[in-house]
Amino acid sequence: MVQTENGKRLSGLIWEVADLLRGDYKQADYGKVILPFTVLRRLDCVLAPTKASVMSFYAGKVKPMALKNPEPLLNQKAGVSFHNISQFTFADLARDANNVAANLRNYINGFSAAGREIIEYFNFNDHISRLDEANLLFLIVKAFAGFDLSPEKVSQMEMGYVFEELIRKFSELSNETAGEHFTPREVIRLMVNLLFQDDGEILTQPGIVRTIYDPACGTGGMLSVAEKYIKGSAYK
Structure with missing residues (x-):
């Protein structure tokens, strides 16, 4: 990790x-x-x-x-x-x-x-x-x-x-x-990249607001990595 x-x-x-x-x-x-x-x-x-x-x-x-x-x-x-x-x-x-x-x-x-x-x-x-x-x-x-x-x-x-x-x-x-309690960050980053790889256009439109939902949230790792990815995409 x-x-x-x-x-x-x-x-x-x-x-x-x-x-x-x-x-x-x-x-x-x-x-x-x-x-x-x-x-x-x-x-x-x-x-x-x-x-x-x-x-x-x-x-x-x-x-x-x-x-x-x-x-x-x-x-x-x-x-x-x-x-x-x-x-x-x-x-x-x-x-x-x-x-x-x-x-x-x-x-x-x-x-x-x-x-x-x-x-x-x-x-x-x-x-x-x-x-x-x-x-x-x-x-x-x-x-x-x-x-x-x-x-x-x-x-x-x-x-x-x-x-x-x-x-x-x-x-x-x-x-x-x-591993029963959290997902390693390396795996999370891979999952997030796969999740958003075809969503570049809808994540970079001016003034757009997006909400992230993790129904199996534990330590919040998935949410924080996804947030970082989305913010990074928005400012490219």
């Missing part, structure tokens, strides 16, 4: 955090903790530039309106398809060891439905309690708070490499085949 140096470095640093779980978790279960924390930190970094404005907008305008579905307005303010209205960020969580479990749950509950759905997929609430009881939760939160996973520092492509490398390592620990 081809990786960027940045992606390889980050996956290595995140992998080191898993050592904190030694003795309290089976190696095969490390991914149940590390992967959702990686997702949370990435989401936190994506939302960081607009966090203050979203919070102000929510408190001053959206909340008083008592809208049945305020999510579209808040997503628009955040500039992405999700938002978080919790008062906490990862930096805040890493400053309060005594209340880290309650604050982390508050933070997760502050996400819009799309964000919460991702975290709930990992059955993460059970692991919060388990980590807190083992005095590991704050250590892991603090470690992840030190990773800069912002889009400016880590591209979508690199983030995909990070997830794939972590999944590969966790799969090895659980005696699974990593």
Whole structure:
């Protein structure tokens, strides 16, 4: 699997955090903790530039309106398809060891439905309690708070490499085949090239808008490679 140096470095640093779980978790279960924390930190970094404005907008305008579905307005303010209205960020969580479990749950509950759905997929609430009881939760939160996973520092492509490398390592620990969980980038690039090879005209028309849909999306590798291909075609 081809990786960027940045992606390889980050996956290595995140992998080191898993050592904190030694003795309290089976190696095969490390991914149940590390992967959702990686997702949370990435989401936190994506939302960081607009966090203050979203919070102000929510408190001053959206909340008083008592809208049945305020999510579209808040997503628009955040500039992405999700938002978080919790008062906490990862930096805040890493400053309060005594209340880290309650604050982390508050933070997760502050996400819009799309964000919460991702975290709930990992059955993460059970692991919060388990980590807190083992005095590991704050250590892991603090470690992840030190990773800069912002889009400016880590591209979508690199983030995909990070997830794939972590999944590969966790799969090895659980005696699974990593290929069961993601498709190698070399194969993805071949598939994308074959998919779009006859679509040059419809992808390069001025003002055209195209939507990509992957019904079997995992780490998003297919989507990020397809996006890169389409944008590259549009500017040729």
